[in-house]
Amino acid sequence: MTPAGDREADRRSVLTLSCPDTTGIVARISGFLAELGGWIVEAAYHSDPDSGRFFTRQVIRAGSVPGGVERLRESFGAVAADLGADHWQVTDTGVGKRVVVLVSTAGHCLYELLSRWHAGELGADIALVIGNHDRLAPVARMFGVPFETVPVPGDDAGRRSAFDRIRALVDGQDPDAVVLARFMQVVPPELCDHWAGRLINIHHGFLPSFRGARPYHQAHQRGVKIIGATCHYVTAELDAGPIIEQDVIRVDHTDSAAAMALRGRDIEKAVLARGLEYHLQDRVLLDGTRTIVFR
Amino acid sequence: MTPAGDREADRRSVLTLSCPDTTGIVARISGFLAELGGWIVEAAYHSDPDSGRFFTRQVIRAGSVPGGVERLRESFGAVAADLGADHWQVTDTGVGKRVVVLVSTAGHCLYELLSRWHAGELGADIALVIGNHDRLAPVARMFGVPFETVPVPGDDAGRRSAFDRIRALVDGQDPDAVVLARFMQVVPPELCDHWAGRLINIHHGFLPSFRGARPYHQAHQRGVKIIGATCHYVTAELDAGPIIEQDVIRVDHTDSAAAMALRGRDIEKAVLARGLEYHLQDRVLLDGTRTIVFR
Amino acid sequence: MTPAGDREADRRSVLTLSCPDTTGIVARISGFLAELGGWIVEAAYHSDPDSGRFFTRQVIRAGSVPGGVERLRESFGAVAADLGADHWQVTDTGVGKRVVVLVSTAGHCLYELLSRWHAGELGADIALVIGNHDRLAPVARMFGVPFETVPVPGDDAGRRSAFDRIRALVDGQDPDAVVLARFMQVVPPELCDHWAGRLINIHHGFLPSFRGARPYHQAHQRGVKIIGATCHYVTAELDAGPIIEQDVIRVDHTDSAAAMALRGRDIEKAVLARGLEYHLQDRVLLDGTRTIVFR
Amino acid sequence: MTPAGDREADRRSVLTLSCPDTTGIVARISGFLAELGGWIVEAAYHSDPDSGRFFTRQVIRAGSVPGGVERLRESFGAVAADLGADHWQVTDTGVGKRVVVLVSTAGHCLYELLSRWHAGELGADIALVIGNHDRLAPVARMFGVPFETVPVPGDDAGRRSAFDRIRALVDGQDPDAVVLARFMQVVPPELCDHWAGRLINIHHGFLPSFRGARPYHQAHQRGVKIIGATCHYVTAELDAGPIIEQDVIRVDHTDSAAAMALRGRDIEKAVLARGLEYHLQDRVLLDGTRTIVFR
Structure with missing residues (x-):
């Protein structure tokens, strides 16, 4: 009956990003995650033709990336900067909201x-x-x-x-x-x-x-x-x-x-x-x- | 393939009315139709508490009322007047729209x-x-x-x-x-x-x-x-x-x-x-x- | 925060009935209620062409009928019998469910x-x-x-x-x-x-x-x-x-x-x-x- | 009033594929398309946890890939084979259905x-x-x-x-x-x-x-x-x-x-x-x- 926390095995990193749209963004992000060994359990992408912007949300098993959420967050910063992201974050489902x-x-x-x-x-x-x-x-x-x-x-x-x-x-x-x-x-x-x-x-x-x-x-x-x-x-x-x-x-x-x-x-x-x-x-x-x- | 008209057996009189709401309206209208021998195949009523008005729609087999749609229309006029109707009509599904x-x-x-x-x-x-x-x-x-x-x-x-x-x-x-x-x-x-x-x-x-x-x-x-x-x-x-x-x-x-x-x-x-x-x-x-x- | 009961002014009699369909039922029921002085606040009717049965639900201000719910229930019994009702009841919203x-x-x-x-x-x-x-x-x-x-x-x-x-x-x-x-x-x-x-x-x-x-x-x-x-x-x-x-x-x-x-x-x-x-x-x-x- | 054909500028290659799910598929496909210079106008992905299979649909401006639809189809064959695809195709919106x-x-x-x-x-x-x-x-x-x-x-x-x-x-x-x-x-x-x-x-x-x-x-x-x-x-x-x-x-x-x-x-x-x-x-x-x- 008490509010359930996520257990360690269910822990996820949730990465979201928005940036100007251009070719190769999905390749860049998915390549980055593949290199880290990230096990992606959900991935969504959207390119908006009106605003010319790109959006993504990726859910990664926290345990699949050595160093966990922290490491993922640190290393993704460079990718986000390359892409000129105006928003990005990596949250940890293990941290209660x-x-x-x-x-x-x-x-x-x-x-x-x-x-x-x-x-x-x-x-x-x-x-x-x-x-x-x-x-x-x-x-x-x-x-x-x-x-x-x-x-x-x-x-x-x-x-x-x-x-x-x-x-x-x-x-x-x-x-x-x-x-x-x-x-x-x-x-x-x-x-x-x-x-x-x-x-x-x-x-x-x-x-x-x-x-x-x-x-x-x-x-x-x-x-x-x-x-x-x-x-x-x-x-x-x-x-x-x-x-x-x-x-x-x-x-x-x-x-x-x-x-x-x-x-x-x-x-x-x-x-x-x-x-x-x-x-x-x-x-x-x-x-x-x-x-x-x-x- | 040609547009179908209603056949005689399917002919209906459609009576609609709106008037100020008061007790006994349904009794008045349904009594009137019962007396004429009208065979009602659809009947709907609504009393609106906000506007204080009453609304009804009745579908009657045209053949069930002696004299048909004309007779029904003529005789209903007195009922509508009694009820202070601001709208009423009797249409004939046998007349194409x-x-x-x-x-x-x-x-x-x-x-x-x-x-x-x-x-x-x-x-x-x-x-x-x-x-x-x-x-x-x-x-x-x-x-x-x-x-x-x-x-x-x-x-x-x-x-x-x-x-x-x-x-x-x-x-x-x-x-x-x-x-x-x-x-x-x-x-x-x-x-x-x-x-x-x-x-x-x-x-x-x-x-x-x-x-x-x-x-x-x-x-x-x-x-x-x-x-x-x-x-x-x-x-x-x-x-x-x-x-x-x-x-x-x-x-x-x-x-x-x-x-x-x-x-x-x-x-x-x-x-x-x-x-x-x-x-x-x-x-x-x-x-x-x-x-x-x-x- | 405590469950609200109906107050006296909001008390209603709810009449429901089903019976074989025939002409004049609505006239019979609405005439009966009009005679008693019943103030109807909701009324619904349905004639089912497949089963050949008639259904109605009427909500009446309890205070509008002298003798209230009891009197209404007693006197409606004869109408229901006339109509050959297989189901009918008059409930009192003043009695908690x-x-x-x-x-x-x-x-x-x-x-x-x-x-x-x-x-x-x-x-x-x-x-x-x-x-x-x-x-x-x-x-x-x-x-x-x-x-x-x-x-x-x-x-x-x-x-x-x-x-x-x-x-x-x-x-x-x-x-x-x-x-x-x-x-x-x-x-x-x-x-x-x-x-x-x-x-x-x-x-x-x-x-x-x-x-x-x-x-x-x-x-x-x-x-x-x-x-x-x-x-x-x-x-x-x-x-x-x-x-x-x-x-x-x-x-x-x-x-x-x-x-x-x-x-x-x-x-x-x-x-x-x-x-x-x-x-x-x-x-x-x-x-x-x-x-x-x-x- | 006559059925419209796609004009050349609107011509698209539509790539669909399904294969066993594993890490790195999105990186593989998006990397391949990025290398070819493919301008992706729609991209959708789905990994099904129940069937363990991966699905994608990508819409690419036909003109953005040198050699057009034919070239894309030929070169993608190797990728599909690598991924063990049980279904893949590249269709051409310029060819009427x-x-x-x-x-x-x-x-x-x-x-x-x-x-x-x-x-x-x-x-x-x-x-x-x-x-x-x-x-x-x-x-x-x-x-x-x-x-x-x-x-x-x-x-x-x-x-x-x-x-x-x-x-x-x-x-x-x-x-x-x-x-x-x-x-x-x-x-x-x-x-x-x-x-x-x-x-x-x-x-x-x-x-x-x-x-x-x-x-x-x-x-x-x-x-x-x-x-x-x-x-x-x-x-x-x-x-x-x-x-x-x-x-x-x-x-x-x-x-x-x-x-x-x-x-x-x-x-x-x-x-x-x-x-x-x-x-x-x-x-x-x-x-x-x-x-x-x-x-």
Whole structure:
């Protein structure tokens, strides 16, 4: 029942890289890995004709490279430099990842993440839950996860000080992901920048439709026949960050806005869980405002 | 291979009505039909708590009511008046429906409609195809359907005169539906009004996202993971009319805008065909800017 | 956070009926309800041309009928008799429903049901969880729900005695639904009969494909491109009972059988939750081995 | 309107290979292509942990390799031999592909393929349509495609001689794909072998459910909530060949078997068109009875 760590035999190095596209990149990288004796268990490549950039993700058995993850990381630096990489990293699945979750009053996404974590299926620890209300505190504590309440007042000064406190609490955990699980507060731009690439939101609408508040209400008013949810990285522009994952369900004239909100919860939590999983497994690379998701 | 008409035994009266909601409406209508001896083969009802309105669609074997469709229509008038109906009609499936299709250069929706018609599956005749280019003329003519070319120039006067000609051609057919099958021209507001409730568009985007031109290009730029198509009644406000049907497909980072456009054609034509079928079978009722679709 | 009961103003009578189809049934039922002054908030009807049977579900504000649910139930008996109903009931949403859940070692469906219950969204109490292993005992208890362990041995006598114990435990709760939430044991035919219409299973395959054990493994071997899950009533014939709800997800060649099992969990729990909700809201009527689901 | 050929600048070499998996394969292949100066525009790889086999598909600008497709094919032979390839080929998109279509009386799939071909979107020529009835002859001829009628009698001798005639007609076209577009006849095992890897069927059911005759009828009887269609390679065992593509739509209790058949046509034709497109673009590789589809 306790969250499972990876065992040594299952330990992997996960290499990701993006760089300007040119001929011979795959040969260069795969040649490098073959020389090191790296046993590749997953490999994905993408050349984007629009942006002219190349992306790859490679999963290598950690034990197959002498010197392990450290050695692989050190020696790959030269390859990345040759290729003019604007992003590269080698992560170690043996090092546990950490998540902080921000919530308000709606619990369905929090239950989902806590349940996955509790069942050992999240691939990360939930280090802390922060709420602007205390309504979900019993939920987190029932699962044995610390909960901090930080009310966010309406006035500017109060708001600023609340987010200072949230920032301190989050940064105290040094998380790999900061998840807005129906947090219902606009995160200040400077925090979006500070947590850039780690701040993940679930929006209860099919972006770019229905940005902002009450998306189900908007959807109902517009009379759409399909509603959706969107998991995306948060940037300073509201609901406009790079999309990681989306999903939809069919609705019809019998569904009121409230019924849509009820039914939408199922896709919100599924989309958030999948999006977070892709992020935690280093499957998501950025190409401007678009994402490459190597599933 | 020739378009099939309904045979007498299959003839149906289709009654639709919308009125303010109150208790006893179903009893009133079903009592009325029971008294007439009407054999109901399909019945659907909807009470909308938001708009406070009631909607129904009933399909009755024409032969089960003495005096047939005419008699039913006449006698139902009093019921509709009692109920304060703002819409009601009784149509006769024995009277063939007619469709005019407006196209530009993209043929996939036209092939779809012509094929269904040719196979006797459209439930209506395609009386005429009008193109602002002549590119698809051979397609219509191959199927034995008349094609008129009406170029739409860029200048106001030319445009006005082109749409006058289109209006005359369309009205000359007295159609039950005027279908914009990737017509790619903004229809003037007065024509939207003139054909209100009969003018149907297929938009190659998941409305209300990506209104206007080049929706696949917009979708690609925004990096969405799902694209869609929308069949809707056309109103004076661009791409804002009541939605009849929508559908979506999953895309990913490997799909360029051009690839999305190619893959999107399959849902465009399926969504248009379904939406048009609902319309021709009197399954669509209006509730303000929303639709009730009794499937 | 405690499970919410219906408040008096929200109390509803839910009337369901099935009977041989004939003309005038809707008039008879809606006339009856109109006379009583019943305020109908939902009404659904279905005439099945294949079975020649009629089905309806009506939701009435309990307070709108003088004498409430009891009076409605009593007076409707005569109507049901007139119509030759083979099934009819009037339930009271003011009377809480109860669920017993049977599990083995896989927890995802249990977490889902417990979370919904805990959030007050299940529309029923989870009275008891029974496991043939004790692995999920801490999960139930964390949520404050009693858990009983009843090992099911391989030998006939042991098996019989285990199911006697399970029967006693379940019947002690007089539940409205007995849910096999990945129970992984074949329930004896006599118990299927005993709990007929209340025994609900989630099968981790898209029935009727892949009945029996290891459906994801079977799906992988067959090379299907879409996998699914099925919520159904349990009958004596394995995985052949009436289907309540199904859903699917797309897979491809990169998904191993184990990956399919992981990804399939999301649809299993969503399909089970939806199917159970339909059942608890009396939305499911039986037409032989098929179901009418009034959504 | 005439089918478009690839222009020289768009000409591509498409290399596919499958071989036993081992370390260094990607390095070997990508190194080889880099040395030749091959400009890779698409590259996909898959290592299957279950079968222990490796698969790749590479699309190379034909003009980027001196000597073009021929030279690439010749020189790659040595690499394939080194890798112990059990399948490899280099095809030339400049060489047009050919398709023969077999039909019976249902036209929706035939209209779809002919429309795509006529619009220049099929990526192949439809050389001939063969029907066991002549009902669809006018459809093929309207599009300008030859149609041959070969009645298939019920007796063994007549059947054998009919399929001899079909074989001769098909082989006379030397097609890259033989498509059973709702042909409704069981193809003799020796023809399945003779056309192995080129014989493609659309089954109007979600395989492996509902094999054989009248799948919609079977689906209706079983009361499934989702129906589907399956495009697969034909092997001697009925409806058991490797699946290329599947898709589904939701149905409910209001859909009769006949309604399912009507609605199913839309997915049948879409699934067949996609499956055939994957085949014609050399995107499908075989791994025993499963397919790798590099989309």
